[in-house]
Structure formats: C-alpha cells, structure tokens
Amino acid sequence: EIVMMQSPDTLSVSPGERATLSCRASQSLSSHLAWYQQKPGQAPRLLIYDASTRATDTPDRFSGSGSVTEYTLTISSLQSEDFALYYCQQTHIWPLTFGGGTKVEI
Amino acid sequence: QVQLVQSGAEVKKPGASVVVSCKASAYIFSDYYIHWVRQAPGQGLEWMGRIRPGRGDTNYAETFEGRVTMTRDTSIYTAYMELRRLRSDDTAVYYCSVHNPTLREYFLQWGQGTLVTVSS
Numbered sequence: 488e489i490v491m492m493q494s495p496d497t498l499s500v501s502p503g504e505r506a507t508l509s510c511r512a513s514q515s516l517s518s519h520l521a522w523y524q525q526k527p528g529q530a531p532r533l534l535i536y537d538a539s540t541r542a543t544d545t546p547d548r549f550s551g552s553g554s555v556t557e558y559t560l561t562i563s564s565l566q567s568e569d570f571a572l573y574y575c576q577q578t579h580i581w582p583l584t585f586g587g588g589t590k591v592e593i
Numbered sequence: 594q595v596q597l598v599q600s601g602a603e604v605k606k607p608g609a610s611v612v613v614s615c616k617a618s619a620y621i622f623s624d625y626y627i628h629w630v631r632q633a634p635g636q637g638l639e640w641m642g643r644i645r646p647g648r649g650d651t652n653y654a655e656t657f658e659g660r661v662t663m664t665r666d667t668s669i670y671t672a673y674m675e676l677r678r679l680r681s682d683d684t685a686v687y688y689c690s691v692h693n694p695t696l697r698e699y700f701l702q703w704g705q706g707t708l709v710t711v712s713s
Contacts, residue, residue: 521699523638530688530703531638536696574638578697582654583628583640 489513489577493586500591506562508589510575515555519579522551522560525572525588534573535560565591597621597689597704604710610677613707615689617670622646626692627672628700629663631685639685643698644672679711 490513500506510520518538523531533542535551538558548563562569570593575586600614615627629641642653644663651663657676665672672689687707690700 519697523700530690530706531700532703533699533701536699542699542701576638576699578699581652582656583698585638585640587637 488582489516489580489584491575491577491584491586493573493575493589495589496587497590497592499593500565501593502567503564506565506569506591508560508562508573508591510553510558510560510586512556512558512577512579514579516558516577516579518554519577520551520553520558521576521578522549523574523576524569525574531574562591597627597691597702599687599689599704599707602708602710604712605679606713607680607711609679609711610675611679611709612673612675613687613689613709615672615674615704617646617672617691619670621691622665622667622670624693626694626698627663627665628690628692628698629661629674629687630690630700630703631687632706633682633685636685641674641687643692646670646672676709679709681711683709684711685709 492511494509520538522535525531534545539551550561552559572588574588598616605611626643628643644651646665662675689704692698
C-alpha cells in the first residue's frame, strides 16, 4: 500500500496570502495524484488531477506541481472560501489511498 | 452535471449489516465507475472499492474483502454498498463517487454522504 503523508497538518494564513501544501508518497506515483478540497459537512471536491491539471470549475489560483514522490498544491492568493481541508490522493496502484489532510485556516 | 443521491442516515448495532444506496443517472451507469469511500468522524478518507454498473464488475480494498458487497440495480440506476459484521469503528460517513474510465481513478463527483453509526 502506498502511504501518503501531508504537511503541515494545519496552515495558518491570511486572506490574500499564498499557501503551499505538501504531499509525499512512499513510492513513485508517476504524477497519478489528485487534490481535493473539503468543507465542514460537505463531500470532498476534486480540484487537481494528474498532479497539475485543474478540474472543471477549479479557479486558476489553484495550481498543482511535483513528480515522483513529492507534490505540491499552491493557492496563489487565498480567498475566504478557500479555508478548508485539503487531501491528496494517489491513483497509481490499488488500494487507492489518501493523505491525512491539511487544514488551511485563517 | 453528475448527480449522486444517497440514502439516509442509519444506526446499527455491532454485528449487524447496513446497506447504503446511491442513485445516479442513466449515463453514469453506462459509462462510469462508482466507488465507495468512507470517512470516520474527524478522520481522513478511506477507499473501500468500486463497481462498474454497466457490467457489475467489482473490486474491493483488501481491508474490506469478505465484509463488503457492492451491487447495482440497472432498472433504477442505483448502486448499493452492503457492509456486514459492523463494529464501532465502522462508524463513518459513507460516500459514493464516480470516476470516468477515460481518466485515472479521480473522483469527479460525490454523493452527499450517508452517516452510519454503529452503537450498542
């Protein structure tokens, strides 16, 4: 099983600032990685797939990068609606696994 | 826009079984895979398995093999996830989600979630 590790657990930022979230995999993913956003009481929402492709309706302030085992989600200028939990997910091999999440808070 | 509508919350006793349903649309059933993912309170996401509704093929995470069964009823475009021999640590929100087979298993849309509480 591929273990996904996200850091930091919590990221405290101010609106308008840049946020950088990290995701590390226990083995190479060949960029088979997605990022999801989850708000309290809601289902997750796909933001980024294939490490760097924005999903439909994902604002361009969200960008994904990385390769092999190290991946990054960057939010260029945080808006109030971006304060949420973020998860990475690998789709390289079964079982599909998720990171533990990073909470982005004000 | 994909829409997935799940059944309502359930309360079960340890050792019992639960069935959660997920109603989709016709084109979902013909073209997509439906996955089940769960989230324990305050915890992360755990993939349980998937079903290809058009053919009924299933694949389960090893963690749930022998305890979970995923089925579907094509006449009403509804997928089901049955989890047996429930334990207290099965208390979670259970989500159905879909992936387009032209992409890797990225979950494009999700149901609203079904809370299953296991308590004596």
